[in-house]
Amino acid sequence: MRLIIRDDSPAVGQYIANYIAKRINDFAPTPERPFVLGLPTGSSPLPTYKFLIQLVKDGKLSFKNVVTFNMDEYVGLPEDHPESYHTFMFRELFSHIDIPPSQVNILNGNAKDLIGECNAYEAKIKAHGGIELFLGGIGEDGHIAFNEPGSSLSSRTRIKTLAYDTILANARFFGNDISKVPRMALTVGVKTVLDSREVIVVVTGQRKALALSKAIEEGINHLWTLSALQLHPWALIVVDEDATAELHVKTVKYFKSIERVQDEVEAMHEKFRATGGQDITGGQDA
């Protein structure tokens, strides 16, 4: 695992957007071989989306051959509700970039058969050859997607009841009225995320600091589902200074020191791939 620390949330967004753009551009996707990208909602990825939109506007990135799968969606919230994750994604990203809407996948929280919907989502990811890069965010309780504390670390896309803490945290989007926050969601599972070839998680703000320390400084624990990322061979967490508040100085120093040489390691992997070598390690110093 790698941890990248930037001064503030815009700098985090810029780093991640440039990183994703490089991955997509290096992959050189085509209609037959699209780049499969997993995406989150929430306030944390907003700066990333802003920079991605700018890269598209500047002609440095295209989503024409990108297929997306979103992490989650509320159950029972009309698709056109201002707080549905469908509305969010089109408002904050998809309407401003060149992705064909037919290449956007978001779970349908109003499906008649919710279990069938979840199974079909997993099958569709598989049919696309899996997710190349999953970008995620976390809740204050360390949940990734809507994998609340206690979620199985082998979980796949399914119906999930939301933890009271999450309902409280998300009430800000529903006029601070907790009775208006949906009680259930459909979400990709922890294992769905772990199966992606690469995972990047954005963690910003002091209110996420405890979750970050639990996830990277302690053992793998279903009460902090982000900690499952320790099992992933190619995982990157990008945080701002505020989110490091609970980390040991030693942890911060370690990750800063490996960042300095990571560029050299990446260059070696790029060279290896360019010569036709099959790079099973991914390119991570982790």
Ligand SMILES: N[C@@H]1[C@@H](O)[C@H](O)[C@@H](COP(=O)(O)O)O[C@@H]1O
């Ligand atoms: N299901 C989403 C998560 O995927 C997201 O990571 C989290 C954090 O949101 P924010 O970034 O606004 O703190 O919110 C919701 O719970």
